[in-house]
Amino acid sequence: MRWSLGLRGRPGAGRGLRFRVMLSFALGGLLLSSGLAAVTYGLADRYLVSQRERNAQRQAFLNARALRDALRSPNASVSETLAALEVPTGSSVVVQRDGKWYGTSVALGRTSVPRVMQKVVSAGTGGHQRVQTSTGPAIVVGVPVPSIQADYFEIVGLSELENTLNVIRDSLLGAAALTTFAAALLGVWAGRRVVAPLRDVSAAASDIAAGEIDRRLETRNDPDLDPLVESFNHMVGALQVRMERDAQFASDVSHELRSPLTTMLTSADLLTARADELPPRLREPVALLSEEVHRFERLVSELLELSRAEAAVEPIELEPVNLGELLLHSLTLTNDQEFVVEIDPDVATTPVLTDKRRVNRILSNLLENARSHGRGIRAVTVSRADGYARFTVEDCGDGVPVEERQQIFERFFRGAAAGRRDDGSGTGLGLALVAEHARLLHGRVWVEDADGGARFVLELPETPA
Secondary structure (H helix, E strand, O other), X not given: OEEEXXXXXXOOOOOOHHXXXXXXXXXXXXXXXXXXXXXXXXXXXXXXXXXXXXXXXXXXXXXXXXXXXXXXXXXXXXXXXXXXXXXXXXXXXXXXXXXXXXXXXXXXXHHHOOXXXXXXXXXXXXXXXXXXXXXXXXXXXXXXXXXXXXXXXXXXXXXXXXXXXXXXXXXXXHHHHHHHHHHHHHHHHHHHHHHHHHHHHHHHHHHHHOOOOOOOXXXXXXXXOHHHHHHHHHXXXXXXXXXXXXXXXXXXXXXXXXXXXXXXXXXHHHHHHOHXXXXXXXXXXXXXXXXXXXXXXXXXXXXXXXXXXXXXXXXXXXXXXXXXXXXXXXXXXXXOOOOEEEEOHHHHHOOEEEOHHHHHHHHHHHHHHHHHHOOOEEEEEEEEEXXXXXXXXXXXXXXXXXXXXXXXXXXXXXXOOHHHHOOOOOOOOHHHHHHHHHHHOOOEEEEEEOOOOEEEEEEEEXXXX
């Protein structure tokens, strides 16, 4: 072997139920507040404008009457009478009499009154019309005064009313924005409340998958959630009963097979030891029988180990472990040709809490797989990667096809590469045991391409001791 120290690197999420709940509340608040603001503004605009029109008409009729009374005097002047009228601030008056136009200011005249309004009033009918002037929106109220052969027009400015409506509009928009923000905050709170039970279910499922088969959900006295809790707990209870039954079966099988296997192994070893005393034609069958009995014993042992691991019969025993030393211990059992060993200095000096027996079993199986099915070991490394301890074992074989990289960790898997990689000494359970022990330790294992072979990667949580 050639020893060296070195270093070697972990992948990243989306909008879930909480975001959708928050977005629903925010959109609901926006639509509701916007609709309410639009209706309120429309009603306010309608009411205030109609009220202003009624006031303008009333005032115009009163001023028209005052003008009529004043101009009945033979010596009365239209201009002097207009100057004497009490016109509200922001309003102005235009009068047509005998084809002449008079106004309360020099700028006012015939062009200040819409043509349609002039025709309506000259025909003897009163009316009003909204117009846009240089100073802003206004209402033109026309009143015919036939007794003095005159038409009276009063122009009432609406700028003050428009400013009031703008303030109302801005206030309603601000209230809508505030309501939307409050609805979003309410959605965040409601989303947390909605997701909380799902989080509990997810946490319980993760704990159960990690081996805590006694884990159960607590009832919430909620008629909508309690059926889910009861179903979940019932399912886990049934699963626990099944696992306990399987564990008991594994124990019974182990007990029942121990005696006959021991007898068969002893007999096979005895026959092998005295093979020279047997006739030549019986020596080869005896050798084959001994080899198959030993293989059968290994197969049964690994099957029982896998069954116990899957049933979580044996608890996880955590203890401080120096992963560098553990790797070196596993490598002392190899007798391969020279290969590279790289150990991260941090890993070599920092113990972690893990199950030493299971990690040793994983490493032994990976090394055995490289020796038996990968034409030998090319390189072995141990390093750190984002809170995980990472072991890699590279072999000298032909690699594993992409379509078989998940199936290779299944029990008794025989893919297209089986005939090429297997020398007949394996049981087909070694990598299945690796995957199961890695799962129990909250880690993971996978295979990827290496330089001319396959690289098996094991990652285990790096919990400081």
